[in-house]
Amino acid sequence: MDDHDDDAYAKLLRRVNSPRVVVDNDACEHATVIQVDTVKRQGALLEVVQVLTDLNLVMTKAYMSSDGVWFMHVFYVTDDHGNKIRDEGIFNCIEKALETDACMVKSTGKMLPSKEHTLIELTGTDRPGLLSEVCAVLTDLRCNVVNAEIWAHNARAAAVIHIADQSTGTAIEDPRKLSLIKELLYNVLKGHGDFRTPIVSISSPGEIHIGRRLHQMMFAARDFERPGSENDNSARPYVTVFDCPDRDYTVVTATSIDRPKLVFDTVCTLTDMQYLVFHGTVITDSKKAYQEYYIRHVDGFPTSSEAERQRVIECIQAAIERRASEGLPLELFTDDHFGLLSYITRILRENASVQIEIGL
Numbered sequence: 001m002d003d004h005d006d007d008a009y010a011k012l013l014r015r016v017n018s019p020r021v022v023v024d025n026d027a028c029e030h031a032t033v034i035q036v037d038t039v040k041r042q043g044a045l046l047e048v049v050q051v052l053t054d055l056n057l058v059m060t061k062a063y064m065s066s067d068g069v070w071f072m073h074v075f076y077v078t079d080d081h082g083n084k085i086r087d088e089g090i091f092n093c094i095e096k097a098l099e100t101d102a103c104m105v106k107s108t109g110k111m112l113p114s115k116e117h118t119l120i121e122l123t124g125t126d127r128p129g130l131l132s133e134v135c136a137v138l139t140d141l142r143c144n145v146v147n148a149e150i151w152a153h154n155a156r157a158a159a160v161i162h163i164a165d166q167s168t169g170t171a172i173e174d175p176r177k178l179s180l181i182k183e184l185l186y187n188v189l190k191g192h193g194d195f196r197t198p199i200v201s202i203s204s205p206g207e208i209h210i211g212r213r214l215h216q217m218m219f220a221a222r223d224f225e226r227p228g229s230e231n232d233n234s235a236r237p238y239v240t241v242f243d244c245p246d247r248d249y250t251v252v253t254a255t256s257i258d259r260p261k262l263v264f265d266t267v268c269t270l271t272d273m274q275y276l277v278f279h280g281t282v283i284t285d286s287k288k289a290y291q292e293y294y295i296r297h298v299d300g301f302p303t304s305s306e307a308e309r310q311r312v313i314e315c316i317q318a319a320i321e322r323r324a325s326e327g328l329p330l331e332l333f334t335d336d337h338f339g340l341l342s343y344i345t346r347i348l349r350e351n352a353s354v355q356i357e358i359g360l
Contacts, residue, residue: 031076032085053264064280117162124189124198126157132345139342142166158217224318241309249294250302258289269319
């Protein structure tokens with residue numbers, strides 16, 4: 001078989017195994033029903049949820065089930081105002097994103113591949129004024145912040161920042177400047193007497209999903225761990241994990257306040273923890289959300305110990321809490337100029353002891 005035949009066979013496999021998308025606006029009175037059938041493999045559910053989430057669709061119900069080598073996912077979705085989806089362009093985006101390549105879904109969401117930017121990833125201990133200090137360092141080094149998303153949870157902070165050289169508007173290529181940026185940001189994150197080692201990474205941005213990357217960074221920083229004195233679960237998401245011996249699954253349930261991107265955050269964490277969802281149910285009302293997943297580890301086995309089950313509980317709680325905002329939302333719309341973010345964060349730092357979570 002020559003290279004041409006290999007390419008033709010690969011294309012045939014992709015067509016046969018491509019996800020199948022069916023959109024129905026008549027099956028439910030209050031929501032649009034989207035059914036997606038995909039080949040059963042690790043990460044397939046996350047890819048589907050990621051596409052719907054990035055299109056800002058609100059999930060009111062969802063059902064996931066596996067049969068042989070296939071997954072069937074059914075999602076009941078609305079727009080931000082609770083209306084059915086009527087825009088054919090959105091349906092086309094879903095089909096194109098999911099059916100283009102069964103091996104790599106290229107979602108329309110927050111992916112920023114660009115040679116015009118330099119990517120900075122930061123992980124460290126959170127403290128008041130940290131974001132202001134990071135922005136001040138970048139401004140002093142003549143770096144323009146093009147896009148940034150920062151999460152803070154359980155005394156940890158993670159940031160994905162795209163910057164450009166202020167003078168050229170393009171990615172920074174000078175090795176000495178890149179080294180200086182990394183050194184100064186490391187010193188800012190290190191702080192005084194911090195026992196955790198911060199992580200600073202600088203690279204050319206590839207095709208990343210910022211939300212998923214932030215989950216991975218916070219998970220690596222072990223933000224799910226809490227001191228024994230802080231184990232008050234009364235105000236936290238209620239998560240249970242138990243084995244279902246007759247079906248050889250582990251069952252994960254989570255009850256929490258409903259919010260956008262909740263299902264994505266949960267499924268993302270289960271996927272990154274190397275669990276495969278075989279069946280699942282999501283039900284929401286105006287305030288609460290209930291999620292239930294039947295999972296196995298990628299090795300085919302359910303959870304094997306109480307310690308593992310407890311870790312799943314802690315990680316799901318952390319995943320739900322990371323994006324939940326506890327502070328006062330502040331939205332600013334103005335003409336951009338160099339140093340603006342540094343100026344704004346300095347004003348906030350000087351006038352109040354606030355903890356800032358930001359998305360640009």
